[in-house]
Amino acid sequence: MDIQEYIASGILELYVAGSLSDKENEEVYEMLLKYPELLTEVQKIEGTVSTLTSSVAPLEKQPSFKNLLIKIIQDKETNPKVIPIDRDRRNWITYTGWAASIVVGSALLLSQINKSSLSEELRETSAKNQQFQEKLKETTNSLETNKTLLAAIRDKNVISIPLQGQKVSPDSYAKVYWNKSTEKIYVDVQGLPDPPKGKVYQLWSLKLNPLTPTSLGTLDNFTADATKIFSITNPNESQAFGITLEPEGGSESPTLEQLYTIGVVES
Amino acid sequence: MELEQLLKKFKEKDALAFEQLYEMYYKNILGVVFNIVRDNDVAEEVTQDVFMKAWNNADSYNAKKGRFFTWMLNIARNAAIDKTRSKEFNKKSKNLDAEIFVDILQDNVSLDNRTDAIGIKAFVNKLADTCKKLIDLLYFKGYTQKEASESLEIPIGTVKTRNRNCLSNLRTMIE
Numbered sequence: 001m002d003i004q005e006y007i008a009s010g011i012l013e014l015y016v017a018g019s020l021s022d023k024e025n026e027e028v029y030e031m032l033l034k035y036p037e038l039l040t041e042v043q044k045i046e047g048t049v050s051t052l053t054s055s056v057a058p059l060e061k062q063p064s065f066k067n068l069l070i071k072i073i074q075d076k077e078t079n080p081k082v083i084p085i086d087r088d089r090r091n092w093i094t095y096t097g098w099a100a101s102i103v104v105g106s107a108l109l110l111s112q113i114n115k116s117s118l119s120e121e122l123r124e125t126s127a128k129n130q131q132f133q134e135k136l137k138e139t140t141n142s143l144e145t146n147k148t149l150l151a152a153i154r155d156k157n158v159i160s161i162p163l164q165g166q167k168v169s170p171d172s173y174a175k176v177y178w179n180k181s182t183e184k185i186y187v188d189v190q191g192l193p194d195p196p197k198g199k200v201y202q203l204w205s206l207k208l209n210p211l212t213p214t215s216l217g218t219l220d221n222f223t224a225d226a227t228k229i230f231s232i233t234n235p236n237e238s239q240a241f242g243i244t245l246e247p248e249g250g251s252e253s254p255t256l257e258q259l260y261t262i263g264v265v266e267s
Numbered sequence: 268m269e270l271e272q273l274l275k276k277f278k279e280k281d282a283l284a285f286e287q288l289y290e291m292y293y294k295n296i297l298g299v300v301f302n303i304v305r306d307n308d309v310a311e312e313v314t315q316d317v318f319m320k321a322w323n324n325a326d327s328y329n330a331k332k333g334r335f336f337t338w339m340l341n342i343a344r345n346a347a348i349d350k351t352r353s354k355e356f357n358k359k360s361k362n363l364d365a366e367i368f369v370d371i372l373q374d375n376v377s378l379d380n381r382t383d384a385i386g387i388k389a390f391v392n393k394l395a396d397t398c399k400k401l402i403d404l405l406y407f408k409g410y411t412q413k414e415a416s417e418s419l420e421i422p423i424g425t426v427k428t429r430n431r432n433c434l435s436n437l438r439t440m441i442e
Contacts, residue, residue, distance in 0.1 A: 010431030017405040017430075018337040019412050029331050046336050048438045049406050053340075054294035055387040056371040058307045062293055063315065065286045072319050167279045211283070262282060 006031070007041055016045045069264050142226065149229055153177040153186055161241055163261035168245075169193065174261045176241045183235045187243075189219060190228040192260060195245060202246045203230075204254050205238035208264075213242070218250040240264045274335055278325050285325075289318055292336070296343045302368045302407045303347035304356070313350050317343045344409040367403035390440040397421070398433035405430060 006012075014020050015028045032039045153160070158179045165172035173191035178184075187203055195201055201219040206212065216232050242262040244254040276284035296317050301310040320342050321328075328338055350356055372388040391399065400419060404410040405426075416423040 008431070010427035010429075013431050013434050014405070014412060014427060016334060016337055018333060018341050018409060019405055019415070022332065025333050026331055029333075042334065044438065045434065046334065048434055048441060050295050050336070051387065051441055052368075052391075052402070052437070053296075053298040053406065055298065055384045056302055056368050057294045057298035058301055058310065063311065065289050068289060068315055068318055069282065071315055072322055075319060164282075167281075170280070208283075264282070 001031075003035055003037055006038070012038065012042050013045055016042060016049055066264055066266055070266055145227060149186065149227065152179070152184070152231070155179055157181045159266070161263045161265050163241060163243060163263035165191075165261055166259045168258055169260050172260045174243055174263075176263065178234065178238070178265075183233055184231060185216070185234045185241075186229050186231050187219070187241075188229045189222070189243070192222075192228075192243065194223045198248055199245050200248050200250065201243050201260070202250045202254070203232065204242045204244065205234060205236040206240040206242055206262075207237070208239045213254050214238075215250065215252075215254075216241075218246065219243075238265055270335070271330075274328070274330070278328060280322075280325055285322055288321075288335075292339055293318075295336070296339060298368075299340060299343045299407055300347040302366075302371060302403075303344065304350055305366065309350060309356070310347075313346050314343070317346050320346065340406070341409060344407075367400060368407050369399045369403070387441075390437055393440070394433060394436060397429065398436070401426070401430050401433055402437075 011020070011024070011028065015025065020028065032042060152158075158177050161176040161178065163174040163176060169192075171191075172193065175188040177186040177188070189201065192201060201222060203216040203219065204213040205216050206214075214236050216234055216236075219230050222228075240262060242254065243260045244251075244256070245258040245260060246255055273284050273287055277288055293314070297310055297314045300313045300317065301307070304310050304313060317339070321339060328335065332338075369391055372384060372391055394402075397419065401415060404415045404418060410418065412423055412426045416426045419426075421429065
């Protein structure tokens with residue numbers, strides 16, 4: 001293969017333009033791996049096209065990357081997934097089947113209840129009543145906790161930062177509520193899986209340029225905590241927050257391979 | 268960081284890698300989109316959509332199928348063309364078919380005080396008309412070899428070599 005001839009043919013210019021067929025693209029790719037000279041040539045062509053395309057950009061002010069991230073996150077929130085609407089007819093048959101069996105089942109149940117003795121019913125009812133009382137007490141307690149939390153995150157000085165799932169756990173998510181005036185953050189980790197035994201989640205405050213992590217502590221008793229909201233003091237000028245999975249007791253610096261979620265603070 | 272390394276991280280949905288790519292390619296994409304839609308606000312909006320699409324489809328980028336730059340150009344041209352076909356856009360009803368990127372360089376309004384653009388304008392002006400059109404069709408509009416040959420009424424085999432000559436001329440001037 002005569003490299004100079006290959007270059008002179010003009011195929012690399014079309015490769016950069018994207019005008020070649022899939023097959024030709026793969027052939028060029030193989031050539032680039034074999035001959036570094038060709039890669040250099042492609043990079044130069046790219047440079048020329050890049051100068052050309054950017055020269056016609058009406059660039060007044062480039063929107064910040066943070067804006068783009070926010071747009072991406074908002075888009076995910078409004079269109080979480082496309083659900084196909086063309087359900088076929090079979091579903092109707094299934095539903096009708098279910099409806100019929102529910103009707104028959106309820107009729108059977110009614111006749112059962114009629115047969116059971118009154119005293120037994122009474123005993124059951126009072127036992128249930130007891131259970132309800134206890135449940136009510138629990139609920140009232142957790143309602144109080146929730147009210148306190150809600151009041152804290154609804155404060156007008158609070159900003160919220162969504163943290164997106166990363167490679168190790170793409171479906172994970174979390175949310176940080178940050179009150180800069182009280183230097184308090186509430187992190188909602190409902191969207192994280194229970195950590196494996198011997199591991200613990202650790203929250204980090206990040207500065208982006210250069211990337212400097214500061215530990216905000218570990219989220220202990222993760223599995224036992226019902227609200228999955230942790231409150232932590234944060235005196236840092238954080239630009240982003242991240243959550244990693246670390247050995248029990250936490251780590252000095254984050255294990256980036258175990259980065260579960262990260263989110264950038266809107267300035 | 269090496270581009271290859273950066274792309275690997277981008278495919279793994281690393282936001283910091285994506286930020287670097289955004290900084291590297293924002294102007295290019297905006298230029299390509301603007302050439303098609305010819306409206307500052309619309310161009311900016313479509314450009315954001317292009318990067319959003321790139322991020323959402325990061326795992327589908329495959330180096331074997333082409334350069335990342337080329338992949339981005341493709342998304343940009345498609346998104347911009349889709350936009351010109353949308354209802355809201357058609358209300359503005361402009362005839363954009365006849366316009367090529369060179370017009371933007373001639374029409375100085377948005378390019379005032381842009382030394383890079385002024386320099387390029389001088390170089391582009393020296394190109395033959397076929398060159399200007401060919402570059403517009405292949406790089407800005409995403410035409411295939413065949414489409415370009417039909418549009419310019421030149422033999423398909425000539426497209427490849429002619430384009431190489433046009434671009435080489437420009438490259439010598441820029442370098």
